[in-house]
Amino acid sequence: MFLEKGVWLLSSGKTDNLLSIRQALRHELSPLTRSLKNTDGMAVARYWLWLTAGAAALSAIFWALHVWRLNFGSVFSAWDTLFSWNAYAESWAANRFPNLNGSYPQLVSANWSLSYLLTGNVKIQLFNTLLPPLFFLWIFLMLFDLGFQNRESSYFIAAIIARYMMKKLAGDQLFNGYMDVPAACMVLLTLYTFLKGSQRDAEGQRQALILGCLFAAGAGATKQAGLIAVALAPFLIRSWLPEGVKTISRRAMAGTALLCCGVLLPWYLMSFFNALVFSDHDRLIDAGIIRFNQRYEWSHKFYSVRQMLENMLLCCCSARWLCRYQRKSGCRFSLPAGQSC
Numbered sequence: 001m002f003l004e005k006g007v008w009l010l011s012s013g014k015t016d017n018l019l020s021i022r023q024a025l026r027h028e029l030s031p032l033t034r035s036l037k038n039t040d041g042m043a044v045a046r047y048w049l050w051l052t053a054g055a056a057a058l059s060a061i062f063w064a065l066h067v068w069r070l071n072f073g074s075v076f077s078a079w080d081t082l083f084s085w086n087a088y089a090e091s092w093a094a095n096r097f098p099n100l101n102g103s104y105p106q107l108v109s110a111n112w113s114l115s116y117l118l119t120g121n122v123k124i125q126l127f128n129t130l131l132p133p134l135f136f137l138w139i140f141l142m143l144f145d146l147g148f149q150n151r152e153s154s155y156f157i158a159a160i161i162a163r164y165m166m167k168k169l170a171g172d173q174l175f176n177g178y179m180d181v182p183a184a185c186m187v188l189l190t191l192y193t194f195l196k197g198s199q200r201d202a203e204g205q206r207q208a209l210i211l212g213c214l215f216a217a218g219a220g221a222t223k224q225a226g227l228i229a230v231a232l233a234p235f236l237i238r239s240w241l242p243e244g245v246k247t248i249s250r251r252a253m254a255g256t257a258l259l260c261c262g263v264l265l266p267w268y269l270m271s272f273f274n275a276l277v278f279s280d281h282d283r284l285i286d287a288g289i290i291r292f293n294q295r296y297e298w299s300h301k302f303y304s305v306r307q308m309l310e311n312m313l314l315c316c317c318s319a320r321w322l323c324r325y326q327r328k329s330g331c332r333f334s335l336p337a338g339q340s341c
Contacts, residue, residue: 046153053156057144060163064137071133071175075125078176085177089113090122100274105267107221108182132177135185136166142192183226186219190229191236198240205244209237210256217260221267230264 076086088098088106092113098106115127140159147155166174170181190212197208216233219226237245 050147050151050153050156053153053160054144054147057140057147057156057159060159061137061140061144063163064133064140067174068130068133068137071129073126074129074175076129076176078173078178081177085109085179086112086125086128089116089128093117093122097270097274100271103224103268103271105221105223105264106270107218107267108177108179112177128177129175132181133174135182136174139181139185139188142188146192146195179223180225183219183223186215186222186226187229190215190219190233194236194240197244202243202247205241206248206252207244209241209244209248210252212237213256213260214263217263220264230260 076082084104085108088100088104088109089112091098092106092110093116098109112128112131116122116124119127139162143155143159143162147153147159166181170178193208193212193215197205197212200208213233216226216229219229
């Protein structure tokens with residue numbers, strides 16, 4: 001806003017030198033400084049929290065770009081990627097149905113096969129290895145946009161936490177084609193679409209409803225964990241897009257549901273029918289998995305229970321602390337409604 005007015009002043013000939021430009025900018029900035037001086041300390045603290053967290057979220061975006069740049073010339077090296085996801089892509093490129101072990105959807109693998117068809121060589125993995133880091137970048141971009149547009153520090157803090165978790169949990173596997181981050185990105189894209197649509201009129205909410213449902217189906221077609229977006233979509237639509245629900249017709253709703261089923265169901269139906277036909281290789285793999293699970297059955301159960309309890313404890317403590325902190329201090333992790341950014 002300040003830059004636009006400065007350019008307008010220059011083009012209109014109302015400024016003759018740099019001193020007059022500085023005075024004009026100081027005049028434009030004075031309402032913001034006066035509003036910060038006249039507000040209470042908590043509002044100023046919220047503003048600086050928003051500004052600091054926003055800078056940290058912006059650094060996460062540049063970090064994702066740096067990771068993407070480092071991925072040039074790399075190849076897949078992880079076990080699941082080499083013998084599952086990339087192997088499925090090679091099967092699609094050879095015009096064959098992949099030999100699946102488990103109900104793994106094939107949306108990303110089918111898209112990877114396109115680069116193999118265009119290059120004519122399944123050994124050229126340059127284009128496919130450049131795709132996984134982009135999902136990290138899109139997550140940070142969506143969180144930053146929500147925090148900037150809504151003036152909410154919580155989205156910036158979420159981007160900071162996401163960056164920390166990606167570096168600590170993924171580590172060197174950032175470059176490999178695991179489907180966990182793409183599925184998380186598609187789920188967040190569904191929420192992002194609903195949140196952006198909730199700020200629009202009835203027509204905008206109707207469009208966000210249709211797009212969000214398609215993105216939820218895409219999340220489920222990326223990996224099984226993405227089905228959580230499909231399960232949550234009806235409740236989120238009722239809560240966040242009430243005007244869109246009122247304006248959309250039953251025919252359009254049925255067409256949207258049919259289109260989502262067309263995106264989602266073929267992958268799981270293919271996995272289901274493929275599981276009915278077992279080869280000797282499949283029986284050997286299944287026997288090895290069953291034997292491994294029997295040997296480490298109780299350790300897996302204890303680990304799953306411990307992980308579930310830790311996550312529940314973290315969520316309960318976070319929700320309890322946020323509610324108590326907001327009630328005592330009145331801090332909403334957002335800028336005041338009338339304060340300019």
